[in-house]
Every structure is written in structure tokens, then in C-alpha cells.
Amino acid sequence: MPALRPLSLITGASAGIGAAFARELAARGHDLVLVARRTDRLQALAEDLHQRHGAQAHVLPADLADPTAPRQLVDALQKQGLTVDWLVNNAGYGVPGTFDASDWPVHADFLQVLLNAPTELAWRLLPGMRERGYGRIVNVASLAGHVPGSAGHTLYAASKAYLIKFSQSLALENRHHGVHVCALCPGFTWSEFHDVTGTRALVGKLPRFMWQDADTVVREGIEAVERGEPVHVTGRVNRAIKALAKLTPDRLALWLSARESRRYRQLD
Known part of the structure; x- marks a missing residue:
């Protein structure tokens, strides 16, 4: 059983899906x-959540690009005697342009x-989760991990596909230890993500029915991990896209990806 007040660690908590996870939890x-x-x-x-919900929120600034940051x-x-019941791996961003357009340290x-x-x-x-017999791990992946790769943002879909497979294996290994693991796979979500990558004008041309708000994505993710669902694609439209991608022959899928990439990927 979880603690009376479970402790959730959320990376990338300052905005978007991460902040929505903080508010909902x-x-x-x-x-x-x-x-x-x-x-x-x-x-x-942290101050807002304490005032609204009485939550004790510990602020730990960190740059996860630093290899020493997780440790x-x-x-x-550990020094503060805190044990984590929920881990939400949400931190992420995109590198716009083609693979050779950025220096290696950017990709690293x-x-x-x-x-x-x-x-x-x-x-x-x-x-610690296994020892206590309770834990939840949500890895925020993406619909991009389920569909063919696109030109531009070269490593993004590949990294999300990794999180999906990693989550599946971790879920199988820990399902009998009270630990649920879920790869949460949203599609286009209203957040700062596209402002940071400089693609807001491009993705803004996509129809509104393809978009979800962060709060909806988070609620679906929490319900999915509680059910013990290893992978969850949010929204009916995104689930339909995933299903079509699996049924479409590879050559046709890649042709469609190449055509559609121009609509929402920066290629220079």
C-alpha cells in the first residue's frame, strides 16, 4: 500500500505536462x-500547490543533461530521508532540423x-519501490514512438520508441512486486514544447482535433498506470493513428511520413 501521502518525483515539472502532473497528483x-x-x-x-492542496513540495533544481544529475x-x-513512491520521467525537448545540422554536444x-x-x-x-511493495513509474513517451520516423527532429521518435520498449520490459519484471510502469504516449499537446523548438507556426496549421490539453493527457496517464497498463496512447485520434501505422506497409508509411513531415518539422 502507498504511504498516507505518496511522494511523487516529477522531472521537467516547471511547465507543460510536468506541471500538469504536479497539479493533478x-x-x-x-x-x-x-x-x-x-x-x-x-x-x-510549489507555493501554489501548497496553498491549494496542502502539498509539501520539495524543489530540487537540476539540469539532467549533466550525467551526474540523477545520482x-x-x-x-536520501539525505532528507525522502522515499519516492511515484517517478514521472517527463523532462524532454526536441532538437529541430536534420541530424547533421547540430553539433554532437547538442545531440549528446x-x-x-x-x-x-x-x-x-x-x-x-x-x-526501494520493490522493497516496500509499491511504486509507480510513468515514462512520458510519445505517439511518435509508434509511427515511422520523420525527417527532422531525428532523435526524438527514436528516443520515445526506446522509452516504450523499456517501460514494457520494466512493467513485466515488476508486476508481481507492486510496481506499475507505464509509457505514456501523447500526440500533439498544448504546451511550450513547440515554442522552444521554434515550430509553433508549423504545428499551428494542424487541425484542432489532433490536439489535447496537458491536463487531459495527465489524467489518462495516471489512470493507465494505476490499471497496470504498460503503454497508453492518449486520445481516440492518436490511438487511431497508431493502429493505422501498424497496418500500413512500411514503404507507404515512410512515404506518408516524408510528405507529412514538411507540415510540422523544421528541416533546415
């Missing part, structure tokens, strides 16, 4: 560990944040 009686680079935003969010975060938790930082950091945090926090 606080409303459900969780205390929080908020992790991101922007200390001012984390502190403002330092867990060390800081991306891989550290989207692959290494969530994997290491799960590895460091999972033993």
Missing part, C-alpha cells in the same frame, strides 16, 4: 519533488536527458 493527496532547471518556476508552483538527485533525497545532451537520465532514475529508485 497534488490534488490527489501527493507530496512532490519538483525537478527542472528553472528554480523560480518550481518555487512558484545527485537521489543522494539529496539530448540523449542524456531523454534516454540516460530517465533510465538511471528508474534504476536508482526501483529497488
Whole structure:
């Protein structure tokens, strides 16, 4: 059974889906560990959640592009005597343009944040969850991990596909230990993501029915991990896209991906 007030660690908690997770979990009686680079935003969010829900929110600023950050975060938790019941690996971003358009350190930082950091945090926090017989791990992946790769943002879909497979294996290994693992796979979500990548004007041309708000995505994710669902694609439209992608022959799927990439990917 979880603690009276479970403790949830959320990466990328300063905005978007991460902040929505913080709001929803606080409303459900969780205390929080908020992790991101922007200390001012984390502190403002922590104060708001304490006033609204009585949640105790610990602010731990960190740059997950630093390979030492996951270990330092867990060390800081241990020093404060905090045990994590929920881990939400949400931190992420996109690198616009083609693969050769960015220097290697840019890609190295991306891989550290989207692959290494969530994997290491799960590895460091999972033993305590298993020992206590309760835990929840949500890896925020993407519909992009289920469909053919696109030109531009070259590593994004690949990293999300990794999180999906990783979550499936981790879920199978821990389902008899009271630990549920879920790869949450939203499609286009209203957030700062596309502003940061500079693709807001492009994706803004997509029809509104393809979009979800972050709060809806988060509620679906929480319900899915509680059910023990290893992978959850949010929204009927996104689930239909996933199903069509699986049924479409590879050559046709790649042709469609190449055509559609121009609508929402920066290719220079």
C-alpha cells in the first residue's frame, strides 16, 4: 500500500505536462519533488500547490543533461530521508532540423536527458519501490514512438520508441512486486514544447482535433498506470493513428511520413 501521502518525483515539472502532473497528483493527496532547471518556476508552483492542496513540495533544481544529475538527485533525497513512491520521467525537448545540422554536444545532451537520465532514475529508485511493495513509474513517451520516423527532429521518435520498449520490459519484471510502469504516449499537446523548438507556426496549421490539453493527457496517464497498463496512447485520434501505422506497409508509411513531415518539422 502507498504511504498516507505518496511522494511523487516529477522531472521537467516547471511547465507543460510536468506541471500538469504536479497539479493533478497534488490534488490527489501527493507530496512532490519538483525537478527542472528553472528554480523560480518550481518555487512558484510549489507555493501554489501548497496553498491549494496542502502539498509539501520539495524543489530540487537540476539540469539532467549533466550525467551526474540523477545520482545527485537521489543522494539529496536520501539525505532528507525522502522515499519516492511515484517517478514521472517527463523532462524532454526536441532538437529541430536534420541530424547533421547540430553539433554532437547538442545531440549528446539530448540523449542524456531523454534516454540516460530517465533510465538511471528508474534504476536508482526501483529497488526501494520493490522493497516496500509499491511504486509507480510513468515514462512520458510519445505517439511518435509508434509511427515511422520523420525527417527532422531525428532523435526524438527514436528516443520515445526506446522509452516504450523499456517501460514494457520494466512493467513485466515488476508486476508481481507492486510496481506499475507505464509509457505514456501523447500526440500533439498544448504546451511550450513547440515554442522552444521554434515550430509553433508549423504545428499551428494542424487541425484542432489532433490536439489535447496537458491536463487531459495527465489524467489518462495516471489512470493507465494505476490499471497496470504498460503503454497508453492518449486520445481516440492518436490511438487511431497508431493502429493505422501498424497496418500500413512500411514503404507507404515512410512515404506518408516524408510528405507529412514538411507540415510540422523544421528541416533546415
